[in-house]
Amino acid sequence: MKKVSILGMALLLLGASGLFAFDVAELAKRSDKGFKPVVVKDWKAPDESTIPNNLFGETVRYGKALVHETYKYIGPEVADAKMRYAGNNLACSSCHQDAGTKRWSAPFMATFGTFPQYRNRDENIGSIEERVNGCMNRSMNGKSLPENGKEMRAIVTYMYWLAQGIPVGAKVEGAEFPQVNRKMVMSQAADPIKGEKVYKEHCASCHGENGEGVKREGKANGYEFPPLWGKDTYNTGAGMYRVLRAADWIVANMPLGADNHNRILTDEQAYNVAAYINNYDKPRDVKANREKDFPDLSMKVPDSDVGPYDDNKTRHQHKFGPYKGIIIPAK
Ligand code: HEC
């Protein structure tokens, strides 16, 4: 109670000054676990031939299949209507590439050991199951998997298996997001018009002129190349819908074949194409109640395009930058 009223007073006094812009150092403070994480440099995916032939092993394999071919088991086209948890025909692997084993592509090897963790979206200590369901509701545009159901257990068991040998809380190289140049994003807005040129040159050959992707034949078989906008992809609540998040992922992972150490796009191209694919003229499903995300506005992600904000910047500037006055970088 006390904390709330002090914060309330501070907001009253300082609200209009922009002092509460997204503060990277404050986020680090809140995420602090009070111990120094071990650093793991040379992570390699564990050998699948070591998965045992027992109930545990079957569960790991089912978890991997769910991550890699999500559409086949819990997608909107599966025969059993009760199993249609995902609202689109993407796979977790569409973004967490190679079933969550590709470094710098939002991989899962460090995931098991970093939960429970501080979550700014709901100002809470979140569990790994809640985090999976975050992507189910947003990236997969669907509904939550039951936390004790077979599918959730399998996904978490797969993540546990991937994390073998990694100490609790460890920082694994390649598990964090790569970042497009933050000096650039502070001073320059992402430009969807320049992004369109990048798209035509580097993306449209696979993802299509209209972002529709290339679907495989038959029901519940997913996509050869997944859609980037339209009905059958991530909704407006997803991390990939945010321009900075998308740029950070795209720069190190797209076009297909790129990785963090063999980049194809420049930072600027990734930033602009992220703005193009997520621009307002590109239809996609809307996640309801986004204004209730991030109840503590000082922890709100900088590139959310839905208010309220506690700086005096517009919705447009939050979406496309420049981010000066919106992000307070770590010193
Ligand atoms: C459209 C892209 C996309 C798809 C599809 C997707 N995710 Fe994610 N996921 C992300 C992004 C981006 C992040 C991290 C950024 C963030 O926090 O917003 C993330 C983060 C996560 C995290 C947190 C990882 C960590 O170590 O902190 C988990 C767990 C996760 N996703 C699970 C899943 C699962 C399981 C599926 C499939 C059911 C899935 N995601 C599908 C984009 C996606």
Ligand code: HEC
């Ligand atoms: C050679 C084909 C190819 C090209 C070119 C390509 N992609 Fe992709 N893209 C893929 C595939 C395949 C996936 C799914 C991930 C996987 O299978 O590894 C994907 C996934 C994605 C995703 C996440 C999933 C989704 O549907 O939202 C985004 C975003 C994306 N690509 C953006 C881009 C952008 C931007 C470019 C151009 C700079 C690009 N891609 C160029 C093949 C391609």
